[in-house]
Amino acid sequence: MSKQDPAVVLLSGGLDSATVLAIARAEGFACHALSFRYGQRHAAELQAAGRVARSLGAVEHRVAEIDLRAFGGSALTSSDFTVPKHDAVEEIGGGIPITYVPARNTIFLSFALAYAEVLGAFDIFLGVNALDYSGYPDCRPEYIAAYETMANLATRAGIEGGRRLRIHAPLLHLSKAHIIQRGIELGVDYSHTLSCYDPAPSGSPCGHCDSCLLRAKGFQQLGMADPARR
Amino acid sequence: MSKQDPAVVLLSGGLDSATVLAIARAEGFACHALSFRYGQRHAAELQAAGRVARSLGAVEHRVAEIDLRAFGGSALTSSDFTVPKHDAVEEIGGGIPITYVPARNTIFLSFALAYAEVLGAFDIFLGVNALDYSGYPDCRPEYIAAYETMANLATRAGIEGGRRLRIHAPLLHLSKAHIIQRGIELGVDYSHTLSCYDPAPSGSPCGHCDSCLLRAKGFQQLGMADPARR
Numbered sequence: 254m255s256k257q258d259p260a261v262v263l264l265s266g267g268l269d270s271a272t273v274l275a276i277a278r279a280e281g282f283a284c285h286a287l288s289f290r291y292g293q294r295h296a297a298e299l300q301a302a303g304r305v306a307r308s309l310g311a312v313e314h315r316v317a318e319i320d321l322r323a324f325g326g327s328a329l330t331s332s333d334f335t336v337p338k339h340d341a342v343e344e345i346g347g348g349i350p351i352t353y354v355p356a357r358n359t360i361f362l363s364f365a366l367a368y369a370e371v372l373g374a375f376d377i378f379l380g381v382n383a384l385d386y387s388g389y390p391d392c393r394p395e396y397i398a399a400y401e402t403m404a405n406l407a408t409r410a411g412i413e414g415g416r417r418l419r420i421h422a423p424l425l426h427l428s429k430a431h432i433i434q435r436g437i438e439l440g441v442d443y444s445h446t447l448s449c450y451d452p453a454p455s456g457s458p459c460g461h462c463d464s465c466l467l468r469a470k471g472f473q474q475l476g477m478a479d480p481a482r483r
Numbered sequence: 484m485s486k487q488d489p490a491v492v493l494l495s496g497g498l499d500s501a502t503v504l505a506i507a508r509a510e511g512f513a514c515h516a517l518s519f520r521y522g523q524r525h526a527a528e529l530q531a532a533g534r535v536a537r538s539l540g541a542v543e544h545r546v547a548e549i550d551l552r553a554f555g556g557s558a559l560t561s562s563d564f565t566v567p568k569h570d571a572v573e574e575i576g577g578g579i580p581i582t583y584v585p586a587r588n589t590i591f592l593s594f595a596l597a598y599a600e601v602l603g604a605f606d607i608f609l610g611v612n613a614l615d616y617s618g619y620p621d622c623r624p625e626y627i628a629a630y631e632t633m634a635n636l637a638t639r640a641g642i643e644g645g646r647r648l649r650i651h652a653p654l655l656h657l658s659k660a661h662i663i664q665r666g667i668e669l670g671v672d673y674s675h676t677l678s679c680y681d682p683a684p685s686g687s688p689c690g691h692c693d694s695c696l697l698r699a700k701g702f703q704q705l706g707m708a709d710p711a712r713r
Contacts, residue, residue: 320548324594324601356597359637363593364554367586371554396636403629407589407621 259283260376260421261365262311266301267448268468269380269424272436274309276423277378279439285372286311287365291321291357297456301447308445317364321354338451338461358391362400362420369418370408377404378421384428385467397422429471444480457483489513490606490651491595492541496531497678498698499610499654502666504539506653507608509669515602516541517595521551521587527686531677538675547594551584568681568691588621592630592650599648600638607634608651614658615697627652659701674710687713 260282264270277284288302299316306314358381365377381392390396401420408418424432436443448468449458458465458481472479490512494500507514518532529546536544588611595607611622620626631650638648654662666673678698679688688695688711702709 318550355600360593363590370585391637399633399636403633406626406629
């Protein structure tokens with residue numbers, strides 16, 4: 254790979270995707286960050302994504318508008334559902350959480366694929382994790398592998414041959430503590446990130462949703478204070 | 484399949500997707516039609532989709548907003564390119580046409596997948612064709628098969644097991660004349676459809692883009708007049 258190859262990095266503004274951006278940059282890619290305005294309840298997430306993209310040297314940060322509210326079906330996109338809150342990470346239930354957004358990663362990766370094709374990029378990074386999000390079907394290794402196979406048939410590269418397109422999911426098998434450790438080694442400033450599913454309008458995390466609890470546990474295991482804004 | 488199983492049908496308002504909607508209905512599905520406002524030059528296409536959905540008894544017709552202009556890269560979504568015009572179908576060139584929209588079918592199918600998951604549908608129909616659109620990577624049978632494999636790993640069904648999700652592409656190997664013949668057998672009124680890549684603001688087809696020429700050839704081979712609005 255030449256040092257200046259472009260890559261598309263899916264960036265939510267959370268801890269995981271910030272770490273992924275740092276990893277992609279450390280691997281020498283010119284990173285084009287991509288976020289979505291998708292009817293999520295919190296614009297604060299997009300502000301966090303902007304701070305993260307700037308602080309980690311993305312060459313570009315685009316925000317695509319998509320309309321997932323049209324279909325509903327998730328606590329993250331519909332006002333018909335409430336984001337579950339708990340006092341401890343052990344209380345997080347099994348099965349597919351109500352915060353699962355139908356086909357979300359499939360839609361996000363599909364926009365990333367279009368963007369990659371226009372840029373001439375063969376590398377797409379995303380921060381899915383099979384440990385913490387074991388209940389999400391689209392966070393599993395076999396899903397990512399199948400997406401990569403499909404993507405290589407979907408695009409010009411599939412007809413014209415040559416380089417294969419790769420979907421990178423470098424956090425897939427890491428614990429939250431390992432993710433944070435890796436990010437700190439790469440200079441990620443986690444004060445820029447926002448992980449909460451249900452932040453206050455000011456951007457303060459709720460502290461009790463699954464995402465807040467998993468994040469807190471990660472910092473706790475490292476014996477560190479979470480530098481997140483409150 | 485029970486007679487009232489829901490299906491998602493991707494509906495552009497063109498001849499092909501109208502025929503697919505008629506086929507899905509004839510197979511006994513309750514059809515939920517899905518169209519996109521995606522920065523295409525012609526709103527006339529969406530008006531045609533609405534007419535087709537009503538005339539073919541779709542139980543619902545949703546239009547999702549997506550922003551493909553953000554990425555550019557196609558004559559259909561960018562004002563930087565001109566839609567190629569010819570006088571005869573034989574003049575259509577080989578290779579990937581400039582009207583190819585990067586990852587378009589992948590994005591459309593991903594929204595269909597989200598919609599299907601919310602509806603509890605296991606069937607998605609689309610009107611891709613490997614003969615007329617042989618230059619489009621995402622109109623090939625191997626692409627559709629890979630998408631179906633990925634989709635079955637992407638969704639609740641992939642974790643919870645049970646019924647497999649199916650991507651139906653009933654026009655894949657049909658010529659335009661065969662598509663029209665099939666549609667007429669099923670009662671499609673092609674006067675409602677619009678196939679042109681570059682229609683006038685009134686909705687009149689240009690008559691000279693690849694899509695207009697392929698359509699004209701289809702009706703000609705059947706010895707029929709095209710009932711399209713002009």
